[in-house]
Amino acid sequence: MRLASALTVLAILWPGSLGAEEKKNRLPVTVHGFLMGNASVRTTGEHPPMGEGGAFVLGEERLRLDVSGATKSGNGFLQIKGDIFHDAVANRVDGDLREAYAGFRSSQFDLRLGRQIVTWGVGDLFFINDVFPKDWESFFSGRPMEYLKRGVDSVRLQYSSEALNVDVVATPFFTADALPSPKRFFLYNPFAAVAEQHQYSPPARAENTEVALRLYRRMAGFDVSLYGYRGFWRMPGANMDSGNGAPRITRFYPRLVTWGASAQRNLLNGVVSFEGGRYNSLDDRCGSASGVPNSQWRVLASYQRQLAQELTATFQGYAEVMDGYDSYRKSLPAGFRPEDRVRGLFSVRLTQFLGYQNWRLSAFIACSPTDSDCFAQPEVSHRLSDKLSAAVGANIFSGKHETTFFGQMEKNDNVYMSLRFDF
Amino acid sequence: MLARIVFALIAAFYPLVIHAQEKLTATEVMDRAQAAFYSPGADMKARVTMDLINADGKKRTRVLSMLRKNLPGGREQRYFLYFHEPGDVRRTAFLVWKYPEKDDDRWIFIPAVNMTRRIAARDSRSSFVGSDFSYEDISGRDLAADSHTVLREEKLGDAACYVVQSTPKAAADFSRKLSWIDKTSWLPLKEEYYDAQNKLARVFTADKTEAISAGGKTYPTVLKRTMKNVQSGHRTEVVFENVSYDVGIAPDVFTERSLQQAPEKWIR
Numbered sequence: 001m002r003l004a005s006a007l008t009v010l011a012i013l014w015p016g017s018l019g020a021e022e023k024k025n026r027l028p029v030t031v032h033g034f035l036m037g038n039a040s041v042r043t044t045g046e047h048p049p050m051g052e053g054g055a056f057v058l059g060e061e062r063l064r065l066d067v068s069g070a071t072k073s074g075n076g077f078l079q080i081k082g083d084i085f086h087d088a089v090a091n092r093v094d095g096d097l098r099e100a101y102a103g104f105r106s107s108q109f110d111l112r113l114g115r116q117i118v119t120w121g122v123g124d125l126f127f128i129n130d131v132f133p134k135d136w137e138s139f140f141s142g143r144p145m146e147y148l149k150r151g152v153d154s155v156r157l158q159y160s161s162e163a164l165n166v167d168v169v170a171t172p173f174f175t176a177d178a179l180p181s182p183k184r185f186f187l188y189n190p191f192a193a194v195a196e197q198h199q200y201s202p203p204a205r206a207e208n209t210e211v212a213l214r215l216y217r218r219m220a221g222f223d224v225s226l227y228g229y230r231g232f233w234r235m236p237g238a239n240m241d242s243g244n245g246a247p248r249i250t251r252f253y254p255r256l257v258t259w260g261a262s263a264q265r266n267l268l269n270g271v272v273s274f275e276g277g278r279y280n281s282l283d284d285r286c287g288s289a290s291g292v293p294n295s296q297w298r299v300l301a302s303y304q305r306q307l308a309q310e311l312t313a314t315f316q317g318y319a320e321v322m323d324g325y326d327s328y329r330k331s332l333p334a335g336f337r338p339e340d341r342v343r344g345l346f347s348v349r350l351t352q353f354l355g356y357q358n359w360r361l362s363a364f365i366a367c368s369p370t371d372s373d374c375f376a377q378p379e380v381s382h383r384l385s386d387k388l389s390a391a392v393g394a395n396i397f398s399g400k401h402e403t404t405f406f407g408q409m410e411k412n413d414n415v416y417m418s419l420r421f422d423f
Numbered sequence: 424m425l426a427r428i429v430f431a432l433i434a435a436f437y438p439l440v441i442h443a444q445e446k447l448t449a450t451e452v453m454d455r456a457q458a459a460f461y462s463p464g465a466d467m468k469a470r471v472t473m474d475l476i477n478a479d480g481k482k483r484t485r486v487l488s489m490l491r492k493n494l495p496g497g498r499e500q501r502y503f504l505y506f507h508e509p510g511d512v513r514r515t516a517f518l519v520w521k522y523p524e525k526d527d528d529r530w531i532f533i534p535a536v537n538m539t540r541r542i543a544a545r546d547s548r549s550s551f552v553g554s555d556f557s558y559e560d561i562s563g564r565d566l567a568a569d570s571h572t573v574l575r576e577e578k579l580g581d582a583a584c585y586v587v588q589s590t591p592k593a594a595a596d597f598s599r600k601l602s603w604i605d606k607t608s609w610l611p612l613k614e615e616y617y618d619a620q621n622k623l624a625r626v627f628t629a630d631k632t633e634a635i636s637a638g639g640k641t642y643p644t645v646l647k648r649t650m651k652n653v654q655s656g657h658r659t660e661v662v663f664e665n666v667s668y669d670v671g672i673a674p675d676v677f678t679e680r681s682l683q684q685a686p687e688k689w690i691r
Contacts, residue, residue: 305543
């Protein structure tokens with residue numbers, strides 16, 4: 001029924017009919033979008049115990065409507081991007097409002113109000129100062145890259161000048177990272193056996209408003225940014241207690257303050273980038289709360305270079321260094337495998353275009369020598385026409401331990417495909 | 424007396440003037456051609472339609488807005504390119520800060536994740552958005568990268584032209600290029616690119632040119648151009664529409680801000 005009404009709305013908004021209207025009335029609004037089918041099949045032959053869909057990690061049909069408009073001067077603008085989709089694995093129809101904001105610009109200020117996607121930092125899939133929510137389930141189940149980012153319901157104010165650019169995002173409504181669901185993925189969950197589990201998100205109160213700040217300008221050929229954030233970890237921490245005798249798990253999003261910097265410029269016949277950040281975990285200052293991440297430093301260096309015509313490579317090195325490691329080890333309950341003090345990651349991305357860029361071959365490979373795990377995502381995409389494109393790829397995980405980020409996903413290797421029609 | 428002096432001066436310098444015109448070096452010809460083709464006016468805006476057509480006639484279309492500003496004095500330029508079509512790249516934008524003697528600074532904005540990224544700009548011979556034009560064909564190749572010789576002067580259609588041969592000093596994807604430079608407009612009317620085996624590889628033609636006026640000046644402009652890969656049969660036809668010069672595009676249009684929120688006034 002919801003789908004039927006959605007289709008009615010679509011029929012009314014169809015760009016063909018609107019286009020004619022537009023010419024007549026000069027409506028400052030355009031409507032575009034796409035229809036997309038996504039499917040992803042687990043190749044390990046195993047089904048998660050809480051299984052939904054058996055071998056299918058993903059099976060969906062998606063309709064995107066993208067409405068954008070601006071006043072003639074461009075000083076007022078709006079953007080709405082929303083998906084209606086049928087999840088064939090769970091057999092339900094749902095919606096996903098990706099972005100919806102109105103904006104205003106003056107000579108030096110841009111103000112945006114509403115749901116928006118914000119992306120900061122210089123890393124490729126390694127995030128330090130991009131503290132905005134991610135959808136890892138989408139990413140690992142083979143949806144296109146754009147679904148990795150989730151919108152935040154925010155007020156965003158930007159100031160631009162030659163001397164300094166300022167970007168402030170204030171978010172009263174907390175959005176967590178979307179982590180792979182145990183219904184579709186094999187995951188490490190040490191508390192799976194605990195019957196009583198609770199989860200708390202930060203309520204929308206003034207003092208819980210997240211504030212993210214970026215200051216940036218060009219300096220000595222570098223694009224230099226400074227960042228700050230006050231808010232919450234987007235992956236939950238957990239407290240275990242025994243309220244009435246039985247063990248009880250309470251998951252919550254611990255408070256977090258970060259600050260950092262990045263710099264990027266042309267160097268060594270390519271692009272060189274550096275990023276660093278400090279994560280202060282306010283709910284675990286001395287590192288003794290085992291269910292809350294300790295404070296940490298994060299650093300990243302990357303180098304992108306064109307190796308040949310239409311072939312580009314990006315190399316990244318990344319590390320997280322934990323504070324209060326001794327306290328962490330002491331507070332870790334018996335039976336838990338300890339993380340290392342330093343978590344290192346290396347990655348390579350290769351992108352090759354062929355046939356007038358109608359074919360794109362890419363591979364992203366990340367390995368952690370400290371966690372002893374790896375992740376690879378090879379993909380082939382092809383533009384059949386200006387409107388129709390297809391992609392086939394795979395998510396491949398391997399790891400020595402089931403407790404690490406990629407290692408826990410080892411039984412979730414999947415092959416995905418998508419077909420997209422733009423209008 | 425005065426008349427005699429003036430006459431004497433003219434008589435003295437006239438041959439020099441003529442001489443100078445006749446004796447333009449190949450590099451001077453190419454320099455003028457680049458100025459006429461890649462940097463007329465203080466700034467420029469246009470709506471560009473590129474049709475990528477393969478040997479079977481199958482067509483793909485890219486529509487973009489192009490803004491250019493020349494920085495005062497030097498040969499530095501800034502470009503802002505904003506894609507309207509096709510759908511999967513709609514709102515993608517490129518910002519290019521072009522320098523005469525070092526690699527460009529290039530940034531791309533990917534609207535799906537609202538992300539601005541610097542991109543490696545080493546290989547300027549790479550195809551521009553899958554067309555038969557390279558980045559360099561779009562924004563100009565460093566003159567000093569090639570040695571230039573005037574081979575001959577001849578008419579191409581009705582236009583008197585210099586025919587200049589340019590040979591890359593370092594390895595490139597072409598071994599030599601012949602350019603037919605119009606002696607009046609200084610526009611390149613035709614170019615032939617030869618491969619390493621000295622076989623004709625690509626041919627550029629200026630199919631339609633027009634003088635566009637702005638503030639009392641006129642700028643000869645190529646409104647339709649084609650680059651054809653004669654070996655594969657693939658070609659790219661480019662049409663420039665709504666071309667205006669000296670419209671006063673502010674320098675701050677060529678910054679990260681425009682990538683995130685395109686300057687509606689200039690790209691509509």
